[in-house]
Amino acid sequence: MSSQFGPEYVRALAPYQGGKPISEVAREFGLEESGIVKLASNENPLGMPASARAAMVAAMADIGRYPDANGFALKAAITAKYRVPSDWITLGNGSNDILELAAHALVQPGQSVIYSQYSFAVYALAAQAVGARALVVPTVDFGHDLDAMAAAITGDTKLIYIANPNNPTGTFVGAAAIERFLLRVPAHVVVVLDEAYNEYLPAEVQYESIGWVEHFPNLLVSRTLSKAYGLAGLRIGFGIAQPGITDLLNRIRQPFNVNSMAQAAAIAALNDTAFLQKSAAVNADGYRQLTAAFDAMTLEYVPSFGNFILVRVGSDDDAGARVNLALLKQGVIVRPVGNYGLPKWLRVSIGLPQENAAFIAALQHALA
Numbered sequence: 607m608s609s610q611f612g613p614e615y616v617r618a619l620a621p622y623q624g625g626k627p628i629s630e631v632a633r634e635f636g637l638e639e640s641g642i643v644k645l646a647s648n649e650n651p652l653g654m655p656a657s658a659r660a661a662m663v664a665a666m667a668d669i670g671r672y673p674d675a676n677g678f679a680l681k682a683a684i685t686a687k688y689r690v691p692s693d694w695i696t697l698g699n700g701s702n703d704i705l706e707l708a709a710h711a712l713v714q715p716g717q718s719v720i721y722s723q724y725s726f727a728v729y730a731l732a733a734q735a736v737g738a739r740a741l742v743v744p745t746v747d748f749g750h751d752l753d754a755m756a757a758a759i760t761g762d763t764k765l766i767y768i769a770n771p772n773n774p775t776g777t778f779v780g781a782a783a784i785e786r787f788l789l790r791v792p793a794h795v796v797v798v799l800d801e802a803y804n805e806y807l808p809a810e811v812q813y814e815s816i817g818w819v820e821h822f823p824n825l826l827v828s829r830t831l832s833k834a835y836g837l838a839g840l841r842i843g844f845g846i847a848q849p850g851i852t853d854l855l856n857r858i859r860q861p862f863n864v865n866s867m868a869q870a871a872a873i874a875a876l877n878d879t880a881f882l883q884k885s886a887a888v889n890a891d892g893y894r895q896l897t898a899a900f901d902a903m904t905l906e907y908v909p910s911f912g913n914f915i916l917v918r919v920g921s922d923d924d925a926g927a928r929v930n931l932a933l934l935k936q937g938v939i940v941r942p943v944g945n946y947g948l949p950k951w952l953r954v955s956i957g958l959p960q961e962n963a964a965f966i967a968a969l970q971h972a973l974a
């Protein structure tokens with residue numbers, strides 16, 4: 607579709623492709639919705655925590671009123687949990703909002719934004735939507751090459767996006783490498799450290815990214831409640847940075863960008879450590895289940911630190927699309943990643959044991 611309106615860089619945007627909704631696959635393939643397994647959007651297979659559901663029901667009584675535009679109670683919960691001042695916090699309509707606010711607040715058309723090959727598709731979209739020049743740095747073993755990313759910085763670079771763990775590859779960069787990188791980045795370049803999958807990291811590799819915000823005024827850490835906290839449909843995430851960045855993001859965000867139900871649910875979920883532990887345990891079990899099956903089928907996969915796995919399903923460039931279609935016909939939705947430049951691969955989210963088993967059976971059938 608061509609348009610005569612708007613700047614060229616907006617007309618050239620290719621919209622984000624999400625996971626196919628269950629209802630759409632049921633319609634397209636003549637299947638019962640109840641029999642469909644969706645492992646396509648890295649959602650929490652446990653759904654939302656009961657604590658968040660109760661908080662939402664209570665918040666519903668007041669839905670005729672606008673939300674708290676400053677999110678006072680939610681910021682207080684974040685302050686308590688992460689020991690950061692409330693003027694370091696930006697609430698977002700999903701962390702996607704934070705990623706976009708950063709581009710809008712910090713980058714002018716023609717200036718450059720750096721991100722890695724095979725990193726989250728939203729970085730390319732956010733950069734292009736503001737007319738930025740994207741400097742895409744090749745990966746090493748599907749992961750961020752931080753030395754090459756630091757070397758790619760030019761005089762007009764304003765923003766660098768890093769996903770840790772990364773989506774769709776699941777790779778992870780350790781604390782020492784990130785810290786070395788932050789020390790190398792010039793003070794006028796903002797680094798967005800997108801930690802959407804942080805809560806899945808095993809204790810032995812966890813690090814104190816929010817502590818770095820104290821030392822680096824050019825660091826913005828982004829977190830979401832869409833993944834381990836099970837609230838993807840509500841759209842709630844947050845950014846943590848010193849006021850020099852946070853002030854700017856708060857100036858350009860919509861006044862009521864986070865709705866009242868999301869604020870209430872997020873407070874409950876952030877305090878629900880039992881749910882978080884269960885989510886991580888289910889994920890670790892599912893990871894073992896899926897990788898054991900891939901090993902048995904001699905399928906190559908990228909070791910993952912998230913709640914999903916990138917698996918190579920063939921050796922030709924149609925393999926991902928072909929196997930994806932064969933899975934859809936069997937009522938299993940995963941994510942093709944041809945648009946990431948990975949046409950031989952599929953990304954599968956880790957589900958409940960029976961969902962993982964259904965995916966494995968369908969995959970065996972598709973590859974037979």
Ligand SMILES: *Cc1c(COP(=O)(O)O)cnc(C)c1O
Binds near residue numbers: 700800829831832842
């Ligand atoms: C899922 C994801 C997000 C978060 O999405 P929201 O639902 O908008 O919070 C952010 N970054 C990465 C790398 C993701 O995979």
